[in-house]
Amino acid sequence: MIYLNKEFSFLAIKEVNPIRPKFRLLRPKGRFRVVKKYFLFFPVLLILLVNCASNPQNNDYEPVDLTPLELPITHLNVWDIAVRDSILFVVSYGEDDYWRRGLYICNAIDPTEPVIIETLAVNTKSIALDDSVIFIGGIRSWVYSVDIREILDINTLDTLTDFYYLFVADYADGFLYVVDRLHGLYVIDASDPANLSIASNAPTPGGYARNVDVAGVYAYVASGAAGVYIFDISDPYSPEEVGQYDTPGYCWSVAIDTGANILYIADEFNGALVLDVSDPSSPEKVGEWSISGSKLIYVEMHGDLPVFIEEDYGLRVLYYNGENAIELGHAEVTSGDPRTICSYGDYVFVGTSDTLYLIDLTPARNNIP
Numbered sequence: 001m002i003y004l005n006k007e008f009s010f011l012a013i014k015e016v017n018p019i020r021p022k023f024r025l026l027r028p029k030g031r032f033r034v035v036k037k038y039f040l041f042f043p044v045l046l047i048l049l050v051n052c053a054s055n056p057q058n059n060d061y062e063p064v065d066l067t068p069l070e071l072p073i074t075h076l077n078v079w080d081i082a083v084r085d086s087i088l089f090v091v092s093y094g095e096d097d098y099w100r101r102g103l104y105i106c107n108a109i110d111p112t113e114p115v116i117i118e119t120l121a122v123n124t125k126s127i128a129l130d131d132s133v134i135f136i137g138g139i140r141s142w143v144y145s146v147d148i149r150e151i152l153d154i155n156t157l158d159t160l161t162d163f164y165y166l167f168v169a170d171y172a173d174g175f176l177y178v179v180d181r182l183h184g185l186y187v188i189d190a191s192d193p194a195n196l197s198i199a200s201n202a203p204t205p206g207g208y209a210r211n212v213d214v215a216g217v218y219a220y221v222a223s224g225a226a227g228v229y230i231f232d233i234s235d236p237y238s239p240e241e242v243g244q245y246d247t248p249g250y251c252w253s254v255a256i257d258t259g260a261n262i263l264y265i266a267d268e269f270n271g272a273l274v275l276d277v278s279d280p281s282s283p284e285k286v287g288e289w290s291i292s293g294s295k296l297i298y299v300e301m302h303g304d305l306p307v308f309i310e311e312d313y314g315l316r317v318l319y320y321n322g323e324n325a326i327e328l329g330h331a332e333v334t335s336g337d338p339r340t341i342c343s344y345g346d347y348v349f350v351g352t353s354d355t356l357y358l359i360d361l362t363p364a365r366n367n368i369p
Contacts, residue, residue, distance in 0.1 A: 063317075063327040063328055063329050063330055063364075063367065064328065064329040064363045064364060064367050065329070065330065065331070066315065066317070066329045066330060066331035066359050066360070066361065066363060066364060067331065067359070067360070068314065068315075068331045068332070068333050068350065068357040068358070068359050069112060069357060069358045069359070070335060070355055070356075070357055071112070071113070071114060071355065071356045071357065071358055072113065072114075073090065073104065073106065073114060073116065073355065073356050074335075074354065074355045074356075075354065075355070076090060076092040076104065076351075076354070076355060076356065077092050077093050077094050077336075077353050077354070078090055078091065078092055078336075078339060078340065078351025078352060078353070078355070078356055079091050079092070079093045079124075079125040079126065079339060079340060079351065080124075080125060080126045080127050080340055080351070081340055081341070081342035081349050081351050081356075082127050082128070082129050082134075082342060083108065083342055083343075083344050083349070084129050084131075086107065086108050086109045087105060087106070087107065087108065087148075088105070088106040088107075088108035088111075088114050088344075088349070089103060089104070089105055089106075089127060089129070089134065090103070090104040090106065090351065090356060091103055091104075091124055091125060091126065091127055092104060093123065093124065093125050101121065101122070101123050101124075102119050102120055102121050102122060103119065103120040103122050103124065103127070103134075103136065104116055104118075104119050105117055105118040105119065105120070105148075108344070111344055111345070111347055111349075111358055112358060114356075120146070122136055124136050124137055125137065125167070126166075126167045126168040126169065127168055128168045128169065128170055128171040128176060129171065130171055130190070130193070132147060132148060133145050133146065133147060133148065133157065133190075133193040134146045134148050135168050135171060135176050135190065135193075136168065137166045137167055137168030137178060143159070143160050143163070143166060143168055143176070143178060143188070143196070144156055144157070144158060144159035144160065144196075145157040145158050145190065145193040145194070145196060147193070157193045157194040158193065158194050158195055158196045159196075160188065160196045160197075160198065163178075163180045163183075163186070165180060165181035165182065166178055166179070166180050166181075166186075167179050167180075167181075167209075167210065167211065169211055169212040169213070170212055170213060170214040170219075171190070172214050174189070174190060174191035175187055175188065175189060175190060175191075175199065175233075175236045176188040176190040176196075177212050177214050177219055177233075178212075179209035179210060179211060179212050179221060180209060181208045181209060181210070182208070182209075183201060183203060183209070184201065184202050184203040184204035184209045184221065184223075184229075185201070185202040185203075185204065185209060185212060185219060185221050185229075185231060185239065186198060186200070186201050187199040187200045187201075187202075187233065187236045187237070187239060189236070199236050199237045200236060200237050200238060200239055202221075202229075202231050202239040202241065204221055204223040204226055204229045205226065206223070206225060206226035207223035207224035207225040207226025207227070207251070208223065208224040208225075209221055209222070209223050209224075210222045210223070210224055210251070210252055210253065211252065211253040211254060211298075212254075213254050213255050213256050214233070215256045215258045216258065217232055217233055217234040218230055218231065218232060218233065218242075218256075218277075218280055219231045219233045219239065220254045220256055220263055220277075221254070222251045222252060222253050222254045222265070222266075223251060224250055224251055224252075225250055225251075226244075226246065226251070227244060227245050227246040227247040227251050228244065228245045228247065228251055228254055228263070228265060228275070228283070229241060229243075229244050230242050230243035230244065230245075230277065230280045230281075230283065232280070242280050242281050243277075243279075243280045243281045243282065243283055245275060245283040245285075247265060247267045247270065247273055248267070248270050249267035249268045249269055249270025249271075250267065250268040250269075250270075251265055251266070251267055251268075252266045252267070252268055252295075252296070252297045252298065253265070253266040253296075253297065253298045253299045253300075254266075254299065255299045255300050255301045255306055256277070256301070257301055257304055257306070259304060260304065260320075261276065261277050261278040262274060262275070262276060262277070262286075262320060263275040263276075263277045263283065264299050264301075264306040264308075264318075264320075265299070266296040266297055266298055266299040266308055266309070267296065268295040268296065268297065269291070269294075269295045270288075270290075270291075271288060271289050271290045271291040271296060272288060272289040272291075272296055272299070272306070272308060272316075272318055272325055273285060273287075273288050274286050274287035274288060274289075274320050274324075274325050286320075287320050287323065287324040287325045288324070288325060289318055289324075289325040289326070289327065291310065294310050294311060294312060294313060295310070295311050296308045296309065296310055296311075296316070297309050297310075297311050297339075298339065298340055298341060300341045300342070300343065300348075301343070302317075302343045302348055302361055303343075303365075305317055305318070305319060305328070305361070305364070305365065306318050306319075306320075307341050307343075307348055307361070309338045309339065309340065309341060309350075310338070311337065311338070312337060313330075313332055313333075313338070314330065314331045314332040314333040314338050314350070315330060315331045315333070315338065315341070315348070315350055315359060316329075316330050317329045317330065317361060317364040319368055321369070326369075328364040328365070328367045328368060329361070329363060329364030329367060331350075331357075331359050333350060333352055333357050335352060335354045335355045336352030336353035336354030336355055337352055337353040337354075338350055338351070338352050339351050339352060339353065346360055346361060346362050347359060347360055347361065348361060
């Protein structure tokens with residue numbers, strides 16, 4: 001229907017007549033006149049309705065329930081996990097429970113039944129791996145390297161001190177990338193693990209640095225209230241800030257899908273954010289996934305799928321379809337508070353404040369629309 005305002009003196013409407021098209025002058029009567037004969041917008045509305053019906057995001061799309069398997073390594077306060085080949089490294093921290101502290105090294109040839117083969121009495125919350133060396137971040141002010149070529153004969157190689165609150169996060173091409181809560185990103189020269197040295201420091205003003213993911217020549221630093229900082233690390237001795245994105249929430253963790261130049265963000269109560277970082281100097285939000293009454297605190301890539309930790313719940317597997325983020329699957333863990341994830345083949349290990357879980361992500365991957 002077309003509503004004609006009396007402010008107009010007339011409206012010319014073409015009558016469809018294949019023999020002799022005519023025009024008729026319509027003059028307003030009263031305040032409005034309704035022309036009922038011509039439903040010009042009906043075909044357009046019909047097309048829109050059909051498109052909406054065929055869009056899977058508008059259908060009753062359901063994420064799948066994933067089954068968590070609690071592993072027989074219990075009574076651990078897990079803060080970080082790493083895997084090298086079939087060797088599983090589990091970091092357990094205890095504030096007062098000294099017996100829970102340490103690095104547990106496990107044989108995970110059968111991931112459903114990992115077996116502890118060695119422990120290292122350290123007070124730590126984070127680790128990163130090289131082929132033969134494990135870098136361990138102390139609970140506050142130090143990082144040291146350990147030779148693990150002989151699993152049963154562990155030797156401490158070197159120690160760096162004088163950090164404020166350190167998280168060891170990533171290792172690439174002879175350099176260790178760590179974040180210090182107050183001072184931002186540190187790059188440590190670890191080309192000789194027996195002689196660690198600080199190569200550079202790049203501050204992240206306005207927020208606590210909590211996590212870093214490195215891909216190619218860029219480091220993406222989750223910086224709490226300041227959002228995400230992007231540094232060019234082509235020269236590890238002089239990292240350069242090239243971009244920054246201030247998230248609406250509190251940026252706890254980031255993970256980069258290098259194949260798509262997509263950065264995923266665990267943005268606390270704001271849920272998940274998806275950024276296009278094809279141009280690192282101008283990151284652009286291209287998607288999001290909202291959460292209600294809870295918060296996302298960690299994210300890690302499982303191939304091309306971002307896997308998030310939801311506090312007090314468990315695991316959420318998302319997928320970016322080019323338009324927005326959708327949930328493929330989820331798993332609730334009931335023993336302890338979930339904290340961290342580590343990919344291992346088709347599985348992920350999930351560490352909680354009490355134990356370790358193994359979850360097969362195959363059903364979630366098969367749920368991609």
